[in-house]
Amino acid sequence: MAYSKASDFEERDVVVARFAKALSHPARVAILRLLAKQTACYCGDLVQELPIAQATVSQHLKELKDAGLIEGEITPPKVRYCINRVNYDMAKLYFDNLFI
Template identity: 65%
Template sequence: MKKNTKEDYFTVDQKQLARFAKALGHPVRIAILELLDAQSCCYHGDMAEELPIAKSTLSQHLNELKDAGLIQGDITPPTVKYCINKDNWLLAKKLFVTFLK
């Protein structure tokens, strides 16, 4: 018989919403998403010029957003192009609206 763990008590939607919320938990990440949402795509170098943070710090925030599935990257050395992941962006909106009703 399988033992229940804490993870067994949470729904897929609850886990996904928590992941999105964690990724949105820093103002730099909000600024990145606003910047990307205002454009069809944006290159990493452009964002570094627009936001008052070091490129290494920007990379960490981009990785957090990418790991959460909110953005996606197209790696074409020497640049990386980031865009909003439209499917997960819509899912995040749906989950937040349902949660905050």
């Protein structure tokens, strides 16, 4: 069995793979599109826009946050999400360069 470590690859490639994994579900792509259109949004607002349950939206938000594509600010009892502009712009640049 072949085994590879992320540390054996260029940092840029590891980052692109992390972003790609986070975008591997259509719900996450939809969430990212919705958040990109506004400055910030609450989880409940996203639930109203998407055809999935609140718990599922929360799981997808966690994946996007773990990948660094979005940020969450806790203002009890809600969490407000927004695009992490630095990483979002980096992802756009890396994906553009990937498909040259």
